[in-house]
Amino acid sequence: xxxxxxxxxxxxxxxxxxxxxxxxxxxxxxxxxxxxxxxxxxxxxxxxxxxxxxxxxxxxxxxxxxxxxxxxxxxxxxxxxxxxxxxxxxxxxxxxxxxxxxxxxxxxxxxxxxxxxxxxxxxxxxxxxxxxxxxxxxxxxxxxxxxxxxxxxxxxxxxxxxxxxxxxxxxxxxxxxxxxxxxxxxxxxxxxxxxxxxxxxxxxxxxxxxxxxxxxxxxxxxxxxxxxxxxxxxxxxxxxxxxxxxxxxxxxxxxxxxxxxxxxxxxxxxxxxxxxxxxxxxxxxxxxxxxxxxxxxxxxxxxxxxxxxxxxxxxxxxxxxxxxxxxxxxxxxxxxxxxxxxxxxxxxxxxxxxxxxxxxxxxxxxxxxxxxxxxxxxxxxxxxxxxxxxxxxxxxxxxxxxxxxxxxxxxxxxxxxxxxxxxxxxxxxxxxxxxxxxxxxxxxxxxxxxxxxxxxxxxxxxxxxxxxxxxxxxxxxxxxxxxxxxxxxxxxxxxxxxxxxxxxxxxxxxxxxxxxxxxxxxxxxxxxxxxxxxxxxxxxxxxxxxxxxxxxxxxxxxxxxxxxxxxxxxxxxxxxxxxxxxxxxxx
RNA sequence: GGUCCCAUAGCUCAGCUGGAUAGAGCAACUGAUUUCUAAUCAGUAGGUCUCUGGUUCGAAUCCAGAUGGGAUCACCA
Numbered sequence: 001x002x003x004x005x006x007x008x009x010x011x012x013x014x015x016x017x018x019x020x021x022x023x024x025x026x027x028x029x030x031x032x033x034x035x036x037x038x039x040x041x042x043x044x045x046x047x048x049x050x051x052x053x054x055x056x057x058x059x060x061x062x063x064x065x066x067x068x069x070x071x072x073x074x075x076x077x078x079x080x081x082x083x084x085x086x087x088x089x090x091x092x093x094x095x096x097x098x099x100x101x102x103x104x105x106x107x108x109x110x111x112x113x114x115x116x117x118x119x120x121x122x123x124x125x126x127x128x129x130x131x132x133x134x135x136x137x138x139x140x141x142x143x144x145x146x147x148x149x150x151x152x153x154x155x156x157x158x159x160x161x162x163x164x165x166x167x168x169x170x171x172x173x174x175x176x177x178x179x180x181x182x183x184x185x186x187x188x189x190x191x192x193x194x195x196x197x198x199x200x201x202x203x204x205x206x207x208x209x210x211x212x213x214x215x216x217x218x219x220x221x222x223x224x225x226x227x228x229x230x231x232x233x234x235x236x237x238x239x240x241x242x243x244x245x246x247x248x249x250x251x252x253x254x255x256x257x258x259x260x261x262x263x264x265x266x267x268x269x270x271x272x273x274x275x276x277x278x279x280x281x282x283x284x285x286x287x288x289x290x291x292x293x294x295x296x297x298x299x300x301x302x303x304x305x306x307x308x309x310x311x312x313x314x315x316x317x318x319x320x321x322x323x324x325x326x327x328x329x330x331x332x333x334x335x336x337x338x339x340x341x342x343x344x345x346x347x348x349x350x351x352x353x354x355x356x357x358x359x360x361x362x363x364x365x366x367x368x369x370x371x372x373x374x375x376x377x378x379x380x381x382x383x384x385x386x387x388x389x390x391x392x393x394x395x396x397x398x399x400x401x402x403x404x405x406x407x408x409x410x411x412x413x414x415x416x417x418x419x420x421x422x423x424x425x426x427x428x429x430x431x432x433x434x435x436x437x438x439x440x441x442x443x444x445x446x447x448x449x450x451x452x453x454x455x456x457x458x459x460x461x462x463x464x465x466x467x468x469x470x471x472x473x474x475x476x477x478x479x480x481x482x483x484x485x486x487x488x489x490x491x492x493x494x495x496x497x498x499x500x501x502x503x504x505x506x507x508x509x510x511x512x513x514x515x516x517x518x519x520x521x522x523x524x525x526x527x528x529x530x531x532x533x534x535x536x537x538x539x540x541x542x543x544x545x546x547x548x549x550x551x552x553x554x555x556x557x558x559x560x561x562x563x564x565x566x567x568x569x570x571x572x573x574x575x576x577x578x579x580x581x582x583x584x585x586x587x
Numbered sequence: 588g589g590u591c592c593c594a595u596a597g598c599u600c601a602g603c604u605g606g607a608u609a610g611a612g613c614a615a616c617u618g619a620u621u622u623c624u625a626a627u628c629a630g631u632a633g634g635u636c637u638c639u640g641g642u643u644c645g646a647a648u649c650c651a652g653a654u655g656g657g658a659u660c661a662c663c664a
Contacts, residue, residue, distance in 0.1 A: 079606075545629085
């Protein structure tokens with residue numbers, strides 16, 4: 001559409017002798033109720049023309065129509081110049097742009113970006129909150145790649161610390177040597193079970209101590225279980241062989257379980273970092289900051305940074321005993337990641353409860369003069385809440401990821417069977433399809449909303465399969481494929497005839513795809529793609545309903561509609577892939 | 588208390604750097620299938636865009652304030 005903007009700049013120069021920048025012209029889609037495809041708002045030009053918005057629009061419209069062969073008509077309503085572009089232009093767009101293999105393949109921008117997501121703790125299975133994180137991270141990575149970045153997907157696994165020791169301790173005390181093999185339980189669930197047991201027993205001890213007259217705080221500190229867990233952590237840090245062995249064994253169980261969940265979610269990673277390797281990092285940065293005066297030492301030996309000038313607080317970066325805190329590690333890990341990959345940008349997909357932490361982290365790194373710090377970005381997303389409130393793994397009030405995935409598949413199965421369209425499928429093929437549809441529904445449900453917004457998930461109200469949903473779009477794809485399977489495409493191009501409105505709208509929508517990718521990449525928002533592909537599917541369905549493809553008026557029209565269908569299926573499939581959603585050939 | 592995020596139809600959400608009569612889906616009601624997949628399409632109904640001011644030819648959108656909801660301000664991660 002750039003040619004219209006360029007001509008409008010010229011029009012204003014010739015008609016009103018004024019220079020305006022192309023960026024000052026706002027070109028927008030014409031609203032459905034008016035004639036035309038693009039609209040120019042003429043209010044801003046009246047100060048040059050010194051005429052009414054209507055008259056200005058008419059003059060510019062006349063100029064454009066005379067100078068551009070693509071423009072077939074125009075009309076002016078109030079301050080809006082609506083332009084109709086001729087069918088030949090749109091048909092040309094279909095054959096020379098949309099149908100080409102490199103359509104919506106954006107040029108490499110020479111930039112490398114790291115997307116860190118998932119980042120689970122290894123003491124419990126993944127829940128719905130993690131699912132949102134994983135889908136968001138994976139989709140953003142896909143979108144950035146489509147937008148021309150070189151993308152590195154990383155997962156920083158929190159595999160050490162007191163929470164893991166709690167699971168280990170509870171397993172030692174109450175586990176009777178249970179293993180995933182002996183119980184048939186998925187490894188991460190087995191370990192998570194002992195995490196919950198720990199919490200239950202710990203609470204009992206607290207109650208008991210309170211009944212003996214201790215305060216809540218004292219009881220929490222003095223309970224034997226927490227003391228034992230802390231001892232375990234000290235032994236781990238000292239490298240005690242038996243403790244390390246148990247830790248390794250239980251983590252292996254968990255990774256095995258996570259691997260299955262990741263596979264079911266369809267997410268993957270290029271590089272894993274483990275906190276057991278990185279938790280001691282960052283101390284050299286502390287020294288560096290002390291020397292440069294960015295940090296200061298208090299009397300007790302603890303190290304701090306004063307951010308009050310930036311509207312934040314004083315923040316501890318190293319304990320008095322010289323051990324690191326979360327911030328210390330994160331500084332060190334940020335540096336490690338940069339040393340490994342020298343990326344231009346680094347995106348942390350982490351919940352919004354850590355907004356403050358990342359604000360501080362990035363600010364500290366900037367103050368330390370790290371040139372790469374300006375490329376750091378916290379992709380913050382809202383929590384997933386249940387009607388009953390916040391999910392808490394410790395208390396077992398979570399929507400488990402594996403359960404949810406299984407449920408989605410069951411629902412997909414029931415819906416599909418009720419329609420009875422795939423009775424000729426083999427068992428394996430059926431299972432595959434149920435998974436594709438179930439995950440399509442779940443992924444679309446989670447990705448269509450703005451990441452910033454918190455999400456309320458009611459487990460009793462199942463995720464929809466009709467309307468503005470993943471399966472709706474998947475269905476549109478399958479439907480197109482079904483038509484295409486019944487026809488032969490000869491590859492002959494149509495004559496530039498007059499397009500029906502539904503055909504033209506479909507091409508117009510298709511041409512927007514590259515822009516959508518760019519927009520989604522800039523905003524780190526898969527929702528942009530999700531809403532676009534829904535719009536596209538709706539537009540196709542309308543076209544499909546109004547026009548017969550196989551029984552078209554003549555062979556040329558038929559071939560044209562087939563090509564239009566090919567293009568639509570291609571864009572739908574590609575857009576859905578940016579969301580990490582597969583589209584079936586039949587359903 | 589300080590800081591950050593959110594507020595649009597009964598419900599779940601779109602609405603790009605300000606533009607026309609604020610759009611979808613779900614739920615409710617009506618209609619379309621001897622015709623390419625009806626998980627579809629067409630229609631009816633549903634709104635003080637939380638409130639108050641400001642900027643502007645023009646504000647759901649930008650600014651200020653208020654109200655409500657959430658998060659955070661740990662020598663936890």
